[in-house]
Amino acid sequence: MYGTVRHELRIHRSADDVWELAGDPARLHEWFPGIDACEVDGDRRTVTTSTGVPLPEIIVARDRNLRRFQYRLDLPIVAHHRGTIDVIDLEDGTCLVVYSTDADPRTMALTIGGGTRGALVELKRLMEEDG
């Protein structure tokens, strides 16, 4: 059974504005604390963590209509991983951002999930300060 962790946060900024940042695979390091760099090449992305570890990923989906971005880690120790960022329009000028992590081994979901919560907090700070 997969481990699954989900965090969500309401951001007082339009869904389009938030999607512009959160949906751009090359800008993850701008709002995910602990990721120092992103390099995108087609459907491949490599993020480098603050501890200096490069994590190769495969971009699975980037849907502008749904405002959904999905990716998975491409590491031998990870049997399954799916990271999903959804930006949901609340139709009042704000949006709900949902960051889900599903993983096998299950512990990986917890480990990554500890970072995604902080990422949402930072995304909210950036978007609301900027707005």
Next chain:
Amino acid sequence: MGRKILFVTTDQMRYDALGCNGGQLARTPVVDGLAAQGVRYERAVPQSVVCMPSRSTMLTGQHPSTHGVWMNGVPLEPDAPSVAALLRDHGYRTALIGKAHFQPFLDPFGRFAENLPVTSAGEHRGFDHFESATHSPMGPLTYARWIATEHPEAAGMFYPVLDAALEVNAMGGGATGAPQVHDNPIPRGWYHTDWVADRTIGWLESLEADDDWFCWMSFPDPHHPWDPPGVRAAPRAMAGGAAARRIPRGRGRARRCSTPNPATGGPGTTAGSCRTTRPRCRGCPRR
């Protein structure tokens, strides 16, 4: 001449594993010698049996209910009190070399300062000099980086602390097949015990004779996994045999006093009127 404080810790070791405390299996002549010349604090007890809470107490002087680190995985607040900061503010040179573990290790995004490369070469919680190590040569700590840089071929020699499911590994090995036991072919000088000692000696040699200093030399062993370098595994297997007999009894090894123990009818190993000279048997009050 300044004041010198060398704080030496081992990890997950029962107090009676030491010869000076009655241990019969391991050979600990150096510590026994120190004990024979010094003071054994028999009423000193850890405030938690778990690593992070206990270490946080050593650093802060607080109970776990105060510093808040009630279990491994719960990080010590960055602004928690620190004996190192107190001493540094009074002019001491300070260093922590070895296992810190005030914050969680499993930290791929570097959420905790202890795991960041920049911290590993600089100030941390009042320690001017900080070089970190743990049981594994993996990850961002100073020892792991040293292995990766200087002896990359050794990284795979250690016991894998986590299994494929990233849970604590139960794989057995060694002569007994017991979990977390592993024959480690690494040369002794590359193993973290010698590394911590060597790095500590190096730091001490960098000091001036009249410096006041406080150094926490924090060995990760004998905490599991039990994967010591081969040169140490062999004598350990001989404990009680020829290797043990090389240590003359009564020199740096605790002796039981002959005072009968009313609870057992045998020689006293609990509080009694000990008649032995140093080192005294465990439990006997200091005279």
